[in-house]
Amino acid sequence: MSRSGSPVSVRDVDIRFGDFEAVREANLDIASGEFVCLLGPSGCGKSTLLNAIAGFVRPAGGEVTCADAPVTGPDVSRGVVFQSAEALFPWLTVRQNVDFGPRMRGVGKAQRATAVDRYLAMVGLSHSADRFPGQLSGGMRQRAQLARVLANEPSVVLMDEPFGALDAQTRLVMQVELDRIWRETGATIVFVTHDIGEAILLGDRIVTMTAGPSAAIKNVYPCDLPRPRDLTDPASAALFRRLREDIGAEVARTLQAQGLDDGHDGRFAGGDREA
Amino acid sequence: MTVDVRTVAQRAGRDAPGPARRRRSRPRLTRIGLSVLSVMLGVVVWDLVSRNYTAFFLPSPLLTWRGAVDLVQDGTLWSSVSASSTRILTGWALGVVIGVPVGLLMGCVPWLRLMVDPYIQFFRFVPPIAFVTLAIIWLGPGEASKIALIFYTTVFIVALNTLAGVLSVDELRLRAARALGANPARTLVSVVLPSTVPHVVTGARLAMGNSFLTIVSAEIVAAQSGLGSLIWTARNYAKTEWVFVGIIALGLLGYLFDWILRAVTSRTLRRYGVTF
Numbered sequence: 192m193s194r195s196g197s198p199v200s201v202r203d204v205d206i207r208f209g210d211f212e213a214v215r216e217a218n219l220d221i222a223s224g225e226f227v228c229l230l231g232p233s234g235c236g237k238s239t240l241l242n243a244i245a246g247f248v249r250p251a252g253g254e255v256t257c258a259d260a261p262v263t264g265p266d267v268s269r270g271v272v273f274q275s276a277e278a279l280f281p282w283l284t285v286r287q288n289v290d291f292g293p294r295m296r297g298v299g300k301a302q303r304a305t306a307v308d309r310y311l312a313m314v315g316l317s318h319s320a321d322r323f324p325g326q327l328s329g330g331m332r333q334r335a336q337l338a339r340v341l342a343n344e345p346s347v348v349l350m351d352e353p354f355g356a357l358d359a360q361t362r363l364v365m366q367v368e369l370d371r372i373w374r375e376t377g378a379t380i381v382f383v384t385h386d387i388g389e390a391i392l393l394g395d396r397i398v399t400m401t402a403g404p405s406a407a408i409k410n411v412y413p414c415d416l417p418r419p420r421d422l423t424d425p426a427s428a429a430l431f432r433r434l435r436e437d438i439g440a441e442v443a444r445t446l447q448a449q450g451l452d453d454g455h456d457g458r459f460a461g462g463d464r465e466a
Numbered sequence: 467m468t469v470d471v472r473t474v475a476q477r478a479g480r481d482a483p484g485p486a487r488r489r490r491s492r493p494r495l496t497r498i499g500l501s502v503l504s505v506m507l508g509v510v511v512w513d514l515v516s517r518n519y520t521a522f523f524l525p526s527p528l529l530t531w532r533g534a535v536d537l538v539q540d541g542t543l544w545s546s547v548s549a550s551s552t553r554i555l556t557g558w559a560l561g562v563v564i565g566v567p568v569g570l571l572m573g574c575v576p577w578l579r580l581m582v583d584p585y586i587q588f589f590r591f592v593p594p595i596a597f598v599t600l601a602i603i604w605l606g607p608g609e610a611s612k613i614a615l616i617f618y619t620t621v622f623i624v625a626l627n628t629l630a631g632v633l634s635v636d637e638l639r640l641r642a643a644r645a646l647g648a649n650p651a652r653t654l655v656s657v658v659l660p661s662t663v664p665h666v667v668t669g670a671r672l673a674m675g676n677s678f679l680t681i682v683s684a685e686i687v688a689a690q691s692g693l694g695s696l697i698w699t700a701r702n703y704a705k706t707e708w709v710f711v712g713i714i715a716l717g718l719l720g721y722l723f724d725w726i727l728r729a730v731t732s733r734t735l736r737r738y739g740v741t742f
Contacts, residue, residue: 247641267647278642282660282737291656292646323737343646 196224196379197268197346199244203253206239213239215405216253219398226373226380228394230387230434232442236406237383238351244381245271245349257347267296270340274352276332279324285335286311286320292343310338313372330361337372347379354389366392370419387434391427392420397434402441402448410437525707530714533707542696547715549691553609553684554677554723557616562670564617565624569669570662572625573632574654586626594619594680598687607688612681619680620673627669631662663738667731674727678720693719 199221206214214236221227229237242248244255246265255262257269265271270292279288286307293303311317314334324332333353340348354362366389373380373393384390390397397412412434416426509527516526525533537543572579594615601611635658643657685694693712700708728742 245641245645247645265641265644267645269645271642271645273638273642275638277636278638280639280642280657280660281739282663291643291648295643295647295649295652295656339646 195346195377197258198223199347199379199381200256200259201240201244201253202256204240204243204250204255205252206236206243206248207251212405213403214243214250215407217406217408219408219411221379221381224377224379226382226393226395228390228397229381229383229400230390230397230438231385231400231406231409232402232438232445233385234403234445235400235441236403237400239406240400241349241351241381241383244347245269267292267343268345269347269349270343270345272333272336272340272348272350272353274355276324276329276336276356279332279335279339281324284321284323285316285327285338288324288335289338289342291339296343306342306344307338310341313341313375314338314368328361329357330365333357333365334368337369341372341376341378345378347381348373348376350380350382352383352385355384355386362386362389367419369393374418387431387438388422390434391416391422391430397430399434399437400441402445409441522704522706525710530707530710533705534711534714537696537708537711543711543715545691546693546696546712547719549689549695550681550685550693550716551719551723553612553692554616554674554681557613558620558670558674558677560613561617561620561673562624562666565621565669565673566628566666568621569625569628569666570632570654570659572629573662574650574658579629586622589622590626594676595683598684601684602688612684612689612692615680615684616677619676620670623673623676624666624669627665627672628662631665632658634665635661660738663735664740667727667735667740671724671727674723675720678716682716 199219201217201219201221204214204217205212217240219227229240231237239248243250244257244262246255246262246269249263257266262269280291283291289307289310290303293306298306307320308317311320314337316331316334316338319327319331324335327335336353354365357365370393380393382390382393391414394414397414399409399412400406401409412430414430416424416430420427422428422431513527516524521529534543537546572582597615597618598611601615605611605614639657639661640653643653648656681692682694682697685692686698689695693716697709697712700706700712731740732742
């Protein structure tokens with residue numbers, strides 16, 4: 192399975208919904224096979240930017256390219272793992288869900304079966320292949336979503352807070368698994384999260400965004416710590432602190448704008464990593 | 467006629483054992499026993515009340531039973547039931563078969579929806595009974611007019627429920643389908659249609675109830691056979707008990723049809739979220 196990811200480039204992208212400007216002049220270059228985490232507080236436009244890369248949302252200005260071709264709509268080369276497991280088709284078994292993409296693409300039956308088995312095994316769901324999504328735990332559903340996307344052999348995998356709804360222990364297991372799967376497939380991954388620890392565990396680069404509306408890319412933190420990573424490692428902890436301050440300032444600004452803070456800068460900077 | 471519309475709400479109940487699940491887990495025997503007890507009580511009350519009136523005004527349960535035996539023996543009851551059932555099933559099946567694609571199309575093509583909408587909003591308030599005369603003028607007093615009325619009452623309900631189903635399809639699933647390589651036509655068949663199944667089943671069940679309302683009016687106005695006709699002609703013989711037999715037959719038949727529909731759909735369409 193030698194497969195390489197595609198580069199993704201976001202150039203001067205503006206995204207508007209009517210009069211509301213969600214993202215302003217976002218610029219980001221993602222290399223082939225790179226794992227990039229988009230980190231920011233809730234409502235900062237990181238999911239919106241991901242949706243633009245996926246092709247679900249058309250930018251009002253600027254351009255998104257994937258493998259040097261402009262993105263004009265969703266495509267099988269850019270797989271999307273959603274935060275909600277509702278994205279799975281509940282009337283199909285796990286196997287049928289994973290088979291969906293290849294079936295739509297018109298891949299032959301025998302070839303499909305091999306691919307489905309391989310990706311079910313990769314995410315550790317072989318034993319639950321004939322169960323329905325409603326019979327699975329939250330973590331298993333997200334594995335199923337991931338397998339469904341991988342079965343299409345995308346060169347870019349876009350993940351929108353895929354582990355956000357999972358409990359802390361399951362999330363940790365999933366993060367380790369994703370790290371392994373990413374290295375096995377070699378796909379480019381763009382991963383949206385509000386969890387600083389998750390970003391450090393997974394990202395080659397961590398991109399922070401300013402608080403929306405009119406969100407923009409704020410800082411880019413390269414992260415070349417050896418994998419698998421450990422959050423208690425001093426270098427990780429130092430990066431964690433820097434990111435917390437970076438994000439915390441944005442959260443404080445948002446709260447101020449909402450009139451919830453009495454103006455003490457940095458009061459939130461040391462705080463809530465879930466914010 | 468009891469129309470029980472729980473199809474959609476029950477979907478959540480499959481994943482999480484909530485109050486609904488607990489209520490249902492009451493022993494089957496107790497449930498059936500209570501129903502039987504209630505029916506027996508009803509018959510006793512009916513009997514007691516009927517003693518105060520003439521048989522013409524309110525026939526007793528026993529008299530009604532004898533009437534039923536007479537009607538079964540001379541074949542009238544069976545031919546009435548089969549005539550009404552055939553009309554209902556034909557009109558209803560046609561209405562479902564046409565209503566589902568119409569609802570799907572309306573859900574997927576916004577301009578079509580806007581064009582059809584005024585008609586739907588208008589005819590929603592015109593009951594099929596209002597069309598009995600027209601149906602007979604246009605289609606004659608035969609089977610076609612009755613079937614057309616059942617079709618009319620079914621097709622709107624099924625189309626509107628299907629439309630509601632299409633409009634409530636989770637945007638997430640549509641996006642997932644597109645990102646997985648499904649073109650619009652395949653998305654419609656593989657994602658939209660399965661998502662609307664619970665709505666379609668609800669519409670079909672409601673339409674079945676309405677079909678019973680419609681068939682009686684249609685058969686009273688113009689028919690030589692059927693339960694409506696039986697109820698109406700009983701008047702000519704001053705046989706009020708036959709009216710009761712007709713009414714009870716209608717109720718039981720409706721209950722039976724609904725039970726069959728529920729049993730079949732909850733068995734075959736369970737994976738689409740149809741549970742009763």
